[in-house]
Amino acid sequence: MSLVAFLDNADRAVSVPARPDPRAARFHRSMPGYEPTAVAEAPSAAAGLGLSRLLVKLESERFGLPSFKILGASWATCRALSLRAGLEPAATFDELRAIIPRLDGLTLVAATDGNHGRAVARIARLLDLDARILIPEHSARARIDAIAGEGATVDVVPGSYDDAVRLSSALASDDHLVISDTSWPGYELVPGWVADGYATIFEELAEQLGGEPPPLVAIQIGVGALASAAVRALASPGRVIVGVEPADAACALQAVREGRPVLVAGPHRSIMAGLNCGLASRVALPDMAAGIAAFCTIDDRSADEAVRLLLLDNLVCGETGASGVAGLLALRERRPERTWESLGLDDARPAALAICTEAPTDPKSFAPISDGESGTRRCSCAMRVRGSRRRVPFLISSPTSVADPLLRHLVADQAPRRGAGVRARGAVVELPPSRGCRRSGLPGARCAWPHPRGLLSTRPA
Numbered sequence: 001m002s003l004v005a006f007l008d009n010a011d012r013a014v015s016v017p018a019r020p021d022p023r024a025a026r027f028h029r030s031m032p033g034y035e036p037t038a039v040a041e042a043p044s045a046a047a048g049l050g051l052s053r054l055l056v057k058l059e060s061e062r063f064g065l066p067s068f069k070i071l072g073a074s075w076a077t078c079r080a081l082s083l084r085a086g087l088e089p090a091a092t093f094d095e096l097r098a099i100i101p102r103l104d105g106l107t108l109v110a111a112t113d114g115n116h117g118r119a120v121a122r123i124a125r126l127l128d129l130d131a132r133i134l135i136p137e138h139s140a141r142a143r144i145d146a147i148a149g150e151g152a153t154v155d156v157v158p159g160s161y162d163d164a165v166r167l168s169s170a171l172a173s174d175d176h177l178v179i180s181d182t183s184w185p186g187y188e189l190v191p192g193w194v195a196d197g198y199a200t201i202f203e204e205l206a207e208q209l210g211g212e213p214p215p216l217v218a219i220q221i222g223v224g225a226l227a228s229a230a231v232r233a234l235a236s237p238g239r240v241i242v243g244v245e246p247a248d249a250a251c252a253l254q255a256v257r258e259g260r261p262v263l264v265a266g267p268h269r270s271i272m273a274g275l276n277c278g279l280a281s282r283v284a285l286p287d288m289a290a291g292i293a294a295f296c297t298i299d300d301r302s303a304d305e306a307v308r309l310l311l312l313d314n315l316v317c318g319e320t321g322a323s324g325v326a327g328l329l330a331l332r333e334r335r336p337e338r339t340w341e342s343l344g345l346d347d348a349r350p351a352a353l354a355i356c357t358e359a360p361t362d363p364k365s366f367a368p369i370s371d372g373e374s375g376t377r378r379c380s381c382a383m384r385v386r387g388s389r390r391r392v393p394f395l396i397s398s399p400t401s402v403a404d405p406l407l408r409h410l411v412a413d414q415a416p417r418r419g420a421g422v423r424a425r426g427a428v429v430e431l432p433p434s435r436g437c438r439r440s441g442l443p444g445a446r447c448a449w450p451h452p453r454g455l456l457s458t459r460p461a
């Protein structure tokens with residue numbers, strides 16, 4: 001089962017919250033190495049999901065880091081340091097740098113499940129400040145090393161991400177400034193600024209699209225700061241924003257259900273690092289409750305599948321980066337017919353937007369997923385054989401059920417339209433080999449279809 005829980009929030013009062021602070025985007029543009037991230041089309045994934053179009057904003061690289069998090073960390077640091085210095089928010093990175101000498105040996109502190117801590121460590125390095133980053137013990141070695149590689153002191157702390165947050169809050173002092181992306185009673189300004197920083201993603205998007213963003217948006221949720229920024233930028237009565245969380249760290253779903261942040265007991269061990277949070281951010285909650293139409297929680301298999309689905313369009317996203325798409329995939333699997341209409345959209349094949357929030361950051365966990373070694377799956381595909389549709393059972397021995405909707409599309413829908421090279425002989429369906437893979441093995445049916453790394457193969461069930 002890949003969709004584990006679903007909370008329909010359709011009765012929400014769709015109030016459009018305050019619009020984001022435009023100063024954040026101006027500040028980001030002044031930072032060394034600023035470039036807007038691209039928006040990619042994912043036609044194969046869209047077809048597999050029954051969408052007319054899937055746009056993916058690629059946050060797999062921002063300022064040389066593998067996620068969007070530096071947008072929040074940099075703007076929140078700018079606001080917090082300016083406040084400490086008793087000044088108006090620095091308008092540019094150079095202005096911010098100029099106030100550092102007034103601040104006398106400050107250390108930036110953050111708890112992290114990976115990316116936020118690395119981003120805070122990078123900002124500290126750019127500003128010649130020290131950084132101390134607290135990370136839970138189950139974190140991947142590669143993520144810990146990446147933070148240390150920014151020159152930060154890394155404390156690997158016993159317990160969960162939420163324990164790390166608690167310990168980091170206790171370090172606040174005159175010379176230790178906590179830059180947290182989540183909030184707790186009495187600590188709300190900085191996490192609000194973090195969400196303001198993420199608004200740059202949506203500001204760029206508005207310029208890049210030059211028109212209305214798609215009516216369906218999938219957004220992955222850890223503590224909810226990114227979701228809050230998404231709601232502020234995109235919520236409108238005609239748009240459905242779907243929040244996606246790992247099943248064992250569904251803190252936003254629980255918080256919206258109960259009307260307050262509640263600690264979801266661990267262990268939170270999803271491969272969707274960054275989303276392993278047990279407590280939603282209290283400052284993000286009102287935006288999520290007002291603007292997110294449905295929350296779904298997914299297991300790791302959906303994240304695996306989404307990684308591979310996006311690879312079909314040559315988009316290399318990490319497990320967390322692909323998790324918005326994983327939510328769409330899980331919804332599609334749960335209700336293959338009228339999937340999107342059941343969410344309140346009036347279009348059976350709407351266009352959708354997802355954000356690839358992270359590149360692969362843990363090669364040890366990513367390689368088996370992208371190489372399709374994480375399981376063999378029994379499934380079937382509909383094939384048109386001599387004009388009639390049949391379901392053919394088979395095992396997909398590498399990329400799993402990603403291929404299921406995709407195969408259905410490629411074999412049943414696209415093949416007849418592809419013309420030359422597509423043949424149906426008996427139960428044999430042949431597609432012209434395109435980018436690489438032409439492995440078969442299903443007696444009576446041969447399939448070859450585009451995959452950048454030639455990983456798809458079938459054999460009989």
Ligand SMILES: Cc1ncc(COP(=O)(O)O)c(C=O)c1O
Nearest residue numbers: 115222223224225226274357358
């Ligand atoms: C890659 C990635 N995507 C999404 C998120 C979710 O962001 P938020 O915690 O603001 O909900 C995180 C959080 O760390 C992350 O690292």
